[in-house]
Amino acid sequence: MQGRPTINDVAQAAGVSKSAVSYALSGRGRIGAETRERVLAVAAELGWQPSQQARGLSSSRTYAIGLVFARPAELIGADPFFAPFIAGVEAELSHHKYALLSQVIVGGEAEEEEGYRRLASGGRVDGMILTDLRDIDPRISLLRDLGMPYVAVGRPMQAIDGPAVSNDDSASVTSAVDHLADLGHQRIAQVSGSRALVHGLERERAFHRALAARGLYAGTVIPGDFTGQSGAEGMCALLELSHRPTAIIFANALMAIAGMQEAARQGVSVPADISVVALDDNPIAPFVTPALTAVHTDVLLWGSLSARTIMAWIEGASDTADVTLPSELVVRGSTAPPPSP
Amino acid sequence: MQGRPTINDVAQAAGVSKSAVSYALSGRGRIGAETRERVLAVAAELGWQPSQQARGLSSSRTYAIGLVFARPAELIGADPFFAPFIAGVEAELSHHKYALLSQVIVGGEAEEEEGYRRLASGGRVDGMILTDLRDIDPRISLLRDLGMPYVAVGRPMQAIDGPAVSNDDSASVTSAVDHLADLGHQRIAQVSGSRALVHGLERERAFHRALAARGLYAGTVIPGDFTGQSGAEGMCALLELSHRPTAIIFANALMAIAGMQEAARQGVSVPADISVVALDDNPIAPFVTPALTAVHTDVLLWGSLSARTIMAWIEGASDTADVTLPSELVVRGSTAPPPSP
DNA sequence: CTTCCGTGCTGAACCGGTTGTGCATCGTGA
DNA sequence: TCACGATGCACAACCGGTTCAGCACGGAAG
Numbered sequence: 001m002q003g004r005p006t007i008n009d010v011a012q013a014a015g016v017s018k019s020a021v022s023y024a025l026s027g028r029g030r031i032g033a034e035t036r037e038r039v040l041a042v043a044a045e046l047g048w049q050p051s052q053q054a055r056g057l058s059s060s061r062t063y064a065i066g067l068v069f070a071r072p073a074e075l076i077g078a079d080p081f082f083a084p085f086i087a088g089v090e091a092e093l094s095h096h097k098y099a100l101l102s103q104v105i106v107g108g109e110a111e112e113e114e115g116y117r118r119l120a121s122g123g124r125v126d127g128m129i130l131t132d133l134r135d136i137d138p139r140i141s142l143l144r145d146l147g148m149p150y151v152a153v154g155r156p157m158q159a160i161d162g163p164a165v166s167n168d169d170s171a172s173v174t175s176a177v178d179h180l181a182d183l184g185h186q187r188i189a190q191v192s193g194s195r196a197l198v199h200g201l202e203r204e205r206a207f208h209r210a211l212a213a214r215g216l217y218a219g220t221v222i223p224g225d226f227t228g229q230s231g232a233e234g235m236c237a238l239l240e241l242s243h244r245p246t247a248i249i250f251a252n253a254l255m256a257i258a259g260m261q262e263a264a265r266q267g268v269s270v271p272a273d274i275s276v277v278a279l280d281d282n283p284i285a286p287f288v289t290p291a292l293t294a295v296h297t298d299v300l301l302w303g304s305l306s307a308r309t310i311m312a313w314i315e316g317a318s319d320t321a322d323v324t325l326p327s328e329l330v331v332r333g334s335t336a337p338p339p340s341p
Numbered sequence: 342m343q344g345r346p347t348i349n350d351v352a353q354a355a356g357v358s359k360s361a362v363s364y365a366l367s368g369r370g371r372i373g374a375e376t377r378e379r380v381l382a383v384a385a386e387l388g389w390q391p392s393q394q395a396r397g398l399s400s401s402r403t404y405a406i407g408l409v410f411a412r413p414a415e416l417i418g419a420d421p422f423f424a425p426f427i428a429g430v431e432a433e434l435s436h437h438k439y440a441l442l443s444q445v446i447v448g449g450e451a452e453e454e455e456g457y458r459r460l461a462s463g464g465r466v467d468g469m470i471l472t473d474l475r476d477i478d479p480r481i482s483l484l485r486d487l488g489m490p491y492v493a494v495g496r497p498m499q500a501i502d503g504p505a506v507s508n509d510d511s512a513s514v515t516s517a518v519d520h521l522a523d524l525g526h527q528r529i530a531q532v533s534g535s536r537a538l539v540h541g542l543e544r545e546r547a548f549h550r551a552l553a554a555r556g557l558y559a560g561t562v563i564p565g566d567f568t569g570q571s572g573a574e575g576m577c578a579l580l581e582l583s584h585r586p587t588a589i590i591f592a593n594a595l596m597a598i599a600g601m602q603e604a605a606r607q608g609v610s611v612p613a614d615i616s617v618v619a620l621d622d623n624p625i626a627p628f629v630t631p632a633l634t635a636v637h638t639d640v641l642l643w644g645s646l647s648a649r650t651i652m653a654w655i656e657g658a659s660d661t662a663d664v665t666l667p668s669e670l671v672v673r674g675s676t677a678p679p680p681s682p
Numbered sequence: 683c684t685t686c687c688g689t690g691c692t693g694a695a696c697c698g699g700t701t702g703t704g705c706a707t708c709g710t711g712a
Numbered sequence: 713t714c715a716c717g718a719t720g721c722a723c724a725a726c727c728g729g730t731t732c733a734g735c736a737c738g739g740a741a742g
Contacts, residue, residue: 071424084447101441284594284598284623367730398699400697
């Protein structure tokens with residue numbers, strides 16, 4: 001009885017066999033009411049918790065979900081997605097006795113795939129949550145070959161035979177464009193994130209659709225990479241245009257804030273001369289000057305729904321339908337009507 | 342042979358017993374050279390990876406480390422510590438075949454302790470990394486009672502019988518004070534984070550020590566809670582003082598940025614009228630206006646060292662000495678000499 | 683030629699659970 | 713009164729590894 005108590009310790013203390021203990025706890029077998037209560041009392045007294053390792057060995061389940069998260073080093077701290085997403089996943093998983101095996105990787109795709117392989121082939125997880133989907137993503141087929149359940153965070157372009165939990169990028173972009181158009185802006189530009197990721201592509205298409213829907217001319221799209229540096233460069237490039245836009249939509253708050261700094265340095269006033277919107281919110285956004293107008297998504301909820309979806313698949317549910325999250329434009333101080341000509 | 346191959350599949354294919362396979366892989370038993378190579382070849386061909394579950398069951402090890410991370414909801418996304426710290430931990434762990442079982446908890450201490458209990462008593466981890474140590478922390482004794490190795494991130498006040506990996510809060514504060522004193526500031530105030538956390542206390546003491554060392558009078562300390570809101574309130578309170586400070590040290594970048602916004606709203610110019618320093622850096626800090634001067638710590642390294650330390654304890658090493666990280670003041674645009682009177 | 687030891691491998695027990703099978707015991711209906 | 717089904721539990725096999733004890737064989741020493 002040194003160390004953690006085992007099921008044998010409980011069985012011995014309760015004067016029953018270990019199968020009786022197992023049945024009493026799971027409620028699966030046929031166990032008399034007073035025996036069950038005695039066993040539960042003894043288990044509680046000894047502080048016994050079944051070993052997940054042993055349980056997993058016989059059920060060939062690990063009761064753990066894997067999450068691999070890859071970002072370049074300069075983004076890993078700035079990204080306001082990671083922590084709340086994990087928190088949401090966790091909140092849901094822990095109610096169902098699942099654990100989260102996470103792996104954050106600084107670096108590129110090679111390391112990321114290695115991360116998946118490690119978690120999957122070690123038999124450590126029952127399923128995986130995939131973030132940052134790329135246009136044609138090798139992880140999908142990797143996991144399908146391994147027979148590992150997965151859920152895609154963000155809707156992929158390719159058919160994936162699996163569930164996806166996505167925020168509505170199209171709606172986000174549309175709400176940003178509509179807000180700017182309502183203010184009277186006619187020349188709206190975009191500084192995008194990585195076009196290699198599916199939501200980058202989707203946002204770009206949605207941008208052009210939304211402009212067309214409001215009868216506006218096609219806006220300039222400057223490619224970026226989610227870093228502050230690229231946000232500043234995007235602003236710089238747009239300010240040099242002969243036909244300068246009066247509003248810019250940035251892929252995330254970091255880029256937008258860096259862009260606003262660049263504008264300030266060039267003596268361009270936000271929002272008087274140019275309006276700025278970010279497509280991802282950040283807790284710092286309300287506190288910069290001017291406060292940043294951004295499209296806000298409930299990332300905590302996003303995590304919860306992802307967790308619920310992957311667990312449903314693992315448990316064999318058939319209703320692994322796709323889920324779409326709402327997002328909401330939060331108007332703060334960085335948008336205003338365009339300057340009168 | 343459906344699903345993942347097991348050690349039995351390998352043994353059968355190689356024409357040996359499963360113990361021979363185990364020995365061949367671990368190099369522990371006495372196995373002939375050509376038998377070993379044949380086994381390894383077959384294992385590679387079948388793509389066999391030993392199940393960590395089964396391995397853990399017999400070795401009573403899980404090859405996993407637990408990390409519980411608790412933050413209030415409004416901070417969980419803003420905190421630039423979490424993601425790079427995990428990334429650093431991961432980078433180190435994965436080289437040694439360990440996995441990271443993380444748990445991010447939105448909420449208070451009760452949920453957090455529950456999180457520890459769940460990971461520890463489920464037998465899921467071999468050791469734990471403790472962050473956000475409080476002055477007298479119940480987790481220490483909890484883990485000690487469970488016989489679970491742990492490493493404290495940040496040096497606790499109480500004696501803990503265990504290793505700690507800390508950044509040097511005292512040095513951080515001192516470098517900030519020295520920088521401001523060098524610029525000529527005489528009245529320096531602090532807006533602190535939570536005093537319940539050990540590094541909050543340590544920073545406050547170091548603040549007073551550093552002021553005294555420079556022959557400056559004791560500075561005002563306004564309590565905060567790491568949120569932007571509290572940063573703005575702190576700035577507000579300090580601006581109302583009859584003998585207004587000329588420089589303020591904030592506990593983190595979010596508070597500092599919110600404080601600068603509040604100053605701007607009141608028509609107080611940073612850094613012309615008042616200088617601002619943050620004790621934790623943030624990737625957004627260079628991009629706000631003015632760019633925020635902050636004390637920077639290599640959080641990735643912090644994570645790596647924590648991982649190395651906890652693994653050393655688990656593997657039975659005796660050299661679990663405390664580690665202290667360097668930090669560095671990054672001077673940007675939010676500090677300047679005080680206004681001439 | 684026997685004894686002895688080292689080498690190379692096998693068989694079996696074990697880690698801590700889950701689950702199928704089977705044996706008493708008891709109550710019920712014919 | 714006896715057959716029969718339901719109930720309550722024990723026994724044992726199994727999940728996939730690790731590891732200990734032991735057996736067969738070969739070469740070297742006596």
